[in-house]
Amino acid sequence: MLLLPLMGWIAGSAVYDHYNQLRESQLTERHSVMARLVSDAQVGGDGFTGQTRLQARVQWQDRQGVHVTVAPVGTWQRKGSTATVWLDTRGNVASAPVTWDRAATAGVCAGLATAAGVAALAGGAWKSVRVSLDRRRFAQWDREWELVEPRWTGRRGR
Template identity: 40%
Template structure:
């Protein structure tokens, strides 16, 4: 099939045609709008989401800092049932102002009391999770951006499919009404 024939088939709703209905033109605009939302909107949403996530991760890296801490109680080795490599344990650390703090955080299993670990604190001195490295942050931001783009694409495709389904239902109903008018007269003009 030549490219010209393919293009004509793909764009039949846009060309003048005595069989073209108003719903066909409406459907063509809906398809165009859905693809525009998916391509342009999905790209924008994905980029904005990835950029926002990357900024949050960069802020976490700037605000959080590590401090040496000491495990206060023995941490049992992981059991075969849980299979975890980290467990909640009480730790103690000294703040920059010289005060000692105690709290619970996740540490590697099998630690003995007195073992040194690294604790992460936020800007207010509260325990926090370790911020992602720049590479981890870039990967996670990319995943979040992709998920946002796919979410928008799925919503646009779903909405477009619903509207097209409603148009199909309307066309079928219209054909039924037209057949009700034409059907009884079908074959009456036969010569006998």
Template identity: 35%
Template sequence: MSTHRSQRNSGDHGSGRTSVRKSSNPLYRSSDRAQSWFGFLLIIGLVVGLPAAAISVGTTTLHTGMETVQTQNAERHPVKARLVSDAKPAPDPAGSGSPVRMPVRWTDKDGTRHQGVAQVAPGTKAGTIVNTWADRGGSITEPPMTSKQAVATAWLAGAVTGGATLTVFLLARAGFVYMLDRRRYAQWEAEWQLLEPRWSRRSQG
């Protein structure tokens, strides 16, 4: 008798486990499955695509930047110009002492005289030697880009690309979830239209 009871209890327990396994998550819908798979694919895309995009843009920017460094260093050269007149401070309510643009003169190695405008500190006296840069045409220009600046620009471009790629993936996920939610709400509304009359009759009874 005890053996029979043991087998029956064992059978009931096994049946219960099977029932729980079949209905472990009865609310899991096809839209939930689609959302899970889409999220999984997005993660794979991020793991593969984000580094690839950031490295590609960073490498391209670095290559372009190093070419600019070489070109500008070949086309620009440092000059020692002489300040023509005293550099009077420009009106500056904040009193920050910002550089002012003043006329300068210098002579090239071939004896050609040039005149231009360079930035100097306020209060600099006439005749002071000013270190600046000039292009091949003898015009004052900005210093050439350095290798460090090219590397920093490449890192920045890669970081911005990575951030933009992440934003696109997150927006894609948000858009997909929004579309699924609208579909779910529509399904819930349709089901409620069918069930609500039955519940109303039950409550009235």
């Protein structure tokens, strides 16, 4: 019984650690800027993954000058509001780094899924052993009944 929580904990910790390392890596490769929306947020799609997200035309200024591009933004932001935009080392718009919440959620889900999977495998193995033992026991009972039944009923052979 201790195996289920242990396996869940190991898997969950591994996934959580992975996402934390990914977050640290992303934070070294990306930086955020505050940008002003020059258009309202609209639903946009990602042609590669099929994911839908909100995006808007944004503008920000840095040492290189004024930049205007389309970037992912928060829920239904309006023209004139500000949004945090993440940029990679070359200044291109990038996705926001993995959050602590996502790492924790992924770890918990992986732990629960692993525990459920181990429980299902253990339950299936137990059921398989029980069925095998029952078949063996029923076969033994059939053999014994063939020996005892003629004496009990008075019938001779079949």
